[in-house]
Amino acid sequence: MTDTLTQQPADLHPAKPRRRMRIDTRQYGIFGALAIVVLLFQVLTGGKLLFPLNVNNLILQNAYVLILAIGMVIVIIAGHIDLSVGSVAAMVGAVAALSMSQFHLPWYAAVLISLLVGAAVGAWQGYWIAFVGIPAFIVTLAGMLVFRGLTLVLLTRGTISGLEDPFVAIGAGSLGKTGNPDLITLLIGAVAVVGLIGMGLRTRRTLKRLELPREPAGSFWLKSILVSAAIMAIAWLLANAKGTPVILVVLGVLILSYTFVLNRTVFGRHVYAMGGNLFAAVMSGVKTKWVNFFIFVNMGVLAALAGIVSTARADSAVAGAGQNFELDAIAAVFIGGASVQGGVGTIGGAIIGGLLIGVLNQGLSILAVDAAWQQVIKGLVLLIAVAFDIISKRRSGGR
Amino acid sequence: MSNTILRMHEISKDFSGVKALDGVSLEVERGQVHAICGENGAGKSTLMKVLSGVYPHGTYDGTIEFEGAETAYKTINDSEADGIVIIHQELALSPYLSIAENIFLGNENARNGVIDWNKTNREATLLLARVGLDENPATKILELGVGKQQLVEIAKALSKRVKLLILDEPTAALNDEDSDHLLSLINHLREQGITSIIISHKLKEIRKIADTVTIIRDGRTVETFSMRGEDATEARIIRSMVGRPLDHLFPPRDPHIGEEILRVEEWNVYHPVDTARKVVDNAHFTVRAGEIVGFAGLMGAGRTELAMSIFGRSYGTNISGRIYKNGKEITVRTVDDAIRHGIAYATEDRKKYGLNLIGDITVNVSAAALGKLAKNGVIDRNREYATADSYRRSMNIKAPSVRSITGKLSGGNQQKVVLSKWIFSGPDVLILDEPTRGIDVGAKYEIYGIINELAAQGKAVIVISSELPELIGMADRIYAISEGKLTGEVPRAEATQEVLMHYMTAGKG
Numbered sequence: 001m002t003d004t005l006t007q008q009p010a011d012l013h014p015a016k017p018r019r020r021m022r023i024d025t026r027q028y029g030i031f032g033a034l035a036i037v038v039l040l041f042q043v044l045t046g047g048k049l050l051f052p053l054n055v056n057n058l059i060l061q062n063a064y065v066l067i068l069a070i071g072m073v074i075v076i077i078a079g080h081i082d083l084s085v086g087s088v089a090a091m092v093g094a095v096a097a098l099s100m101s102q103f104h105l106p107w108y109a110a111v112l113i114s115l116l117v118g119a120a121v122g123a124w125q126g127y128w129i130a131f132v133g134i135p136a137f138i139v140t141l142a143g144m145l146v147f148r149g150l151t152l153v154l155l156t157r158g159t160i161s162g163l164e165d166p167f168v169a170i171g172a173g174s175l176g177k178t179g180n181p182d183l184i185t186l187l188i189g190a191v192a193v194v195g196l197i198g199m200g201l202r203t204r205r206t207l208k209r210l211e212l213p214r215e216p217a218g219s220f221w222l223k224s225i226l227v228s229a230a231i232m233a234i235a236w237l238l239a240n241a242k243g244t245p246v247i248l249v250v251l252g253v254l255i256l257s258y259t260f261v262l263n264r265t266v267f268g269r270h271v272y273a274m275g276g277n278l279f280a281a282v283m284s285g286v287k288t289k290w291v292n293f294f295i296f297v298n299m300g301v302l303a304a305l306a307g308i309v310s311t312a313r314a315d316s317a318v319a320g321a322g323q324n325f326e327l328d329a330i331a332a333v334f335i336g337g338a339s340v341q342g343g344v345g346t347i348g349g350a351i352i353g354g355l356l357i358g359v360l361n362q363g364l365s366i367l368a369v370d371a372a373w374q375q376v377i378k379g380l381v382l383l384i385a386v387a388f389d390i391i392s393k394r395r396s397g398g399r
Numbered sequence: 400m401s402n403t404i405l406r407m408h409e410i411s412k413d414f415s416g417v418k419a420l421d422g423v424s425l426e427v428e429r430g431q432v433h434a435i436c437g438e439n440g441a442g443k444s445t446l447m448k449v450l451s452g453v454y455p456h457g458t459y460d461g462t463i464e465f466e467g468a469e470t471a472y473k474t475i476n477d478s479e480a481d482g483i484v485i486i487h488q489e490l491a492l493s494p495y496l497s498i499a500e501n502i503f504l505g506n507e508n509a510r511n512g513v514i515d516w517n518k519t520n521r522e523a524t525l526l527l528a529r530v531g532l533d534e535n536p537a538t539k540i541l542e543l544g545v546g547k548q549q550l551v552e553i554a555k556a557l558s559k560r561v562k563l564l565i566l567d568e569p570t571a572a573l574n575d576e577d578s579d580h581l582l583s584l585i586n587h588l589r590e591q592g593i594t595s596i597i598i599s600h601k602l603k604e605i606r607k608i609a610d611t612v613t614i615i616r617d618g619r620t621v622e623t624f625s626m627r628g629e630d631a632t633e634a635r636i637i638r639s640m641v642g643r644p645l646d647h648l649f650p651p652r653d654p655h656i657g658e659e660i661l662r663v664e665e666w667n668v669y670h671p672v673d674t675a676r677k678v679v680d681n682a683h684f685t686v687r688a689g690e691i692v693g694f695a696g697l698m699g700a701g702r703t704e705l706a707m708s709i710f711g712r713s714y715g716t717n718i719s720g721r722i723y724k725n726g727k728e729i730t731v732r733t734v735d736d737a738i739r740h741g742i743a744y745a746t747e748d749r750k751k752y753g754l755n756l757i758g759d760i761t762v763n764v765s766a767a768a769l770g771k772l773a774k775n776g777v778i779d780r781n782r783e784y785a786t787a788d789s790y791r792r793s794m795n796i797k798a799p800s801v802r803s804i805t806g807k808l809s810g811g812n813q814q815k816v817v818l819s820k821w822i823f824s825g826p827d828v829l830i831l832d833e834p835t836r837g838i839d840v841g842a843k844y845e846i847y848g849i850i851n852e853l854a855a856q857g858k859a860v861i862v863i864s865s866e867l868p869e870l871i872g873m874a875d876r877i878y879a880i881s882e883g884k885l886t887g888e889v890p891r892a893e894a895t896q897e898v899l900m901h902y903m904t905a906g907k908g
Contacts, residue, residue, distance in 0.1 A: 269762065272755075280754055284820070
């Protein structure tokens with residue numbers, strides 16, 4: 001309403017075609033922030049942050065943030081929010097533990113049941129959001145209470161611990177070691193680097209063929225070298241700890257598949273279209289209700305996975321599990337550049353945002369910062385990250 | 400004191416090069432009802448926004464004198480402080496607050512921030528009596544009909560000690576009874592010395608109430624005359640409103656009209672919120688292959704509502720009627736159904752309903768027919784790019800590349816993106832709602848060319864437009880719509896602006 005008065009018709013003579021794209025400062029901004037935070041904690045902890053074992057723990061302890069951030073970024077691009085993921089993760093953890101300890105099901109059956117429970121929870125919330133039209137904020141706020149309550153009901157007999165070993169391995173195990181340093185881990189790192197650069201080059205070739213603007217070569221290689229160095233450094237550290245964590249493999253698969261889903265599939269396109277302009281999406285024939293429904297089913301499944309991972313890692317299901325998971329995931333997504341209005345966000349950004357949260361979590365606990373102050377610091381980091389984003393957008397005059 | 404309360408002199412206002420007002424002058428006598436007439440987009444509302452400070456002093460050229468003193472309003476509050484109150488077409492009341500609270504909103508009877516409810520309710524009651532509204536001041540706005548809400552707006556204006564009341568199409572959303580009441584209230588206020596400016600399309604209304612009328616066309620004043628004179632006829636007003644030379648050129652076209660493609664029968668649509676209000680009343684129409692059919696109607700006549708209700712019931716409730724395509728009845732319940740049956744609708748409001756403004760040209764062009772570019776749910780992005788790029792070339796979309804963000808394109812280029820999207824969906828019937836709104840002349844000509852090309856390909860094209868010369872220049876046949884009814888069907892040979900305007904202002908019955 002208000003901007004019809006101030007909005008001016010865009011410039012009538014667009015600039016001549018540019019073959020080179022401006023360097024995406026925003027993308028560099030997140031990388032830079034992550035690098036600065038890592039360096040800062042490296043100094044503050046006297047080098048402890050990047051001890052091989054600490055890097056291993058960082059990944060294990062924060063895998064849930066990354067898994068949830070993947071689902072949450074889709075929810076947020078579509079213009080919603082999900083406050084229930086922490087409670088859902090806790091409930092699913094209880095379901096998994098009960099399946100094994102009470103019903104003596106094998107670990108894989110427990111995992112399958114857990115994921116199905118997650119999907120059912122997602123379908124329940126998705127139904128209210130998509131087909132009844134209740135705002136996601138309300139539905140998932142209710143879900144936060146309902147599923148937390150159900151967790152307490154499931155765990156009336158107290159904490160369940162001493163889970164099956166293969167189950168625990170999902171959250172805490174590694175692929176094993178072939179020596180010190182572990183060659184498999186280094187190999188995986190190298191494959192990742194080659195794959196990343198290969199994909200980058202392929203994209204550049206396509207862009208060149210189609211005469212579309214590309215990132216300058218210098219900037220592309222600088223970025224590639226920095227990212228490759230970071231990947232190899234992490235691989236080296238992990239190779240000197242316990243080898244490749246199982247969860248890292250799971251995460252790798254998730255990141256690749258969800259990037260594909262968001263960028264290449266009709267579903268992903270519809271998510272962006274709805275976040276960008278819901279009315280225009282409706283008027284283009286997008287079945288917005290079903291898209292919304294599946295977004296929440298998917299979030300439910302990923303919340304379940306996060307529950308499995310964190311339960312496995314803790315080797316126990318506790319009623320208080322998953323507290324503030326939703327806040328970490330939401331913070332990761334916004335730090336990763338998603339827009340509060342919807343329509344904007346990437347899996348990559350959310351992952352980097354999640355890593356930043358993870359490094360903060362890890363660094364602050366190595367420093368033995370009081371939990372109260374950890375929350376203060378995380379809150380301020382979120383505020384500053386989004387404020388920085390909004391101010392820099394305002395300055396550049398774009399949206 | 401002079402008897403002229405308001406003198407606007409040589410007002411000009413442009414929006415990035417597009418002149419909305421081009422030297423308009425207006426003088427309003429104290430204690431009169433002064434009507435302003437003009438087609439949609441003639442500049443009436445812009446002029447009132449300049450007057451009331453919505454467009455602040457300094458953003459327009461020309462001078463405004465109110466009660467003999469030159470004004471320099473920066474905000475609406477400034478003009479209201481002088482006693483100029485504007486009541487917009489869309490009412491600005493807060494639905495969950497009471498009548499009294501709304502009347503004094505922003506102007507509360509308060510001491511140290513604490514509201515004096517006795518005084519508020521007492522004064523509200525007096526104001527309601529003045530406007531003839533018999534309601535408890537504690538009643539919430541959402542319990543009132545539009546007509547009564549209009550009266551609350553006027554009561555609110557009176558509470559601000561209004562001297563000049565501006566009403567922008569006050570009766571557009573009202574039924575006959577409410578309209579009559581409103582008009583007699585304006586008459587009554589005139590007796591109390593309040594000057595009114597009333598913007599209206601309804602000629603009967605103007606004749607009934609106005610002392611003087613000013614006609615604006617294309618951002619200029621055409622004439623001002625007294626409604627008491629012998630020669631103050633409706634015909635004269637119509638002539639002045641439309642009497643513009645055909646200054647747009649239309650590309651030549653040789654129509655080849657084939658079989659009937661679309662037929663709509665007994666089409667009725669009710670308002671989605673005010674479900675008792677009939678927005679489209681028993682519409683019948685047909686469109687044939689290769690034919691361009693125009694729909695002429697003033698704002699609020701039900702043109703867009705008719706089109707959107709046909710396009711997958713994207714507007715309205717209690718929709719009834721039949722749609723035939725190629726002679727066979729089809730059911731069109733959702734937008735997706737409409738697209739699958741080969742119906743496309745390019746909206747009049749491309750920013751709200753047409754485009755993902757933060758998305759690039761590619762994603763917008765493919766949006767309505769992604770399925771054509773995907774296999775097993777995976778988009779072939781190279782083909783998508785090639786498709787978008789071929790439309791960029793053939794439609795002459797001026798942008799560095801198809802990766803350009805649509806929000807940054809000019810209106811004409813945005814419109815070409817919307818048209819590309821719908822042409823790519825492969826429709827047999829294209830409904831184009833105000834296809835040239837807010838577009839410069841050069842791009843208009845290009846869009847006319849595109850429309851002709853679509854008809855030449857044998858598609859059935861419906862063009863909804865407020866610009867009569869545009870319809871007369873392009874359409875093979877024109878339906879006129881007024882208050883939800885199709886009031887006339889005029890073949891190309893007989894279409895003149897006067898004839899169309901006659902049907903468009905026909906009113907009920």
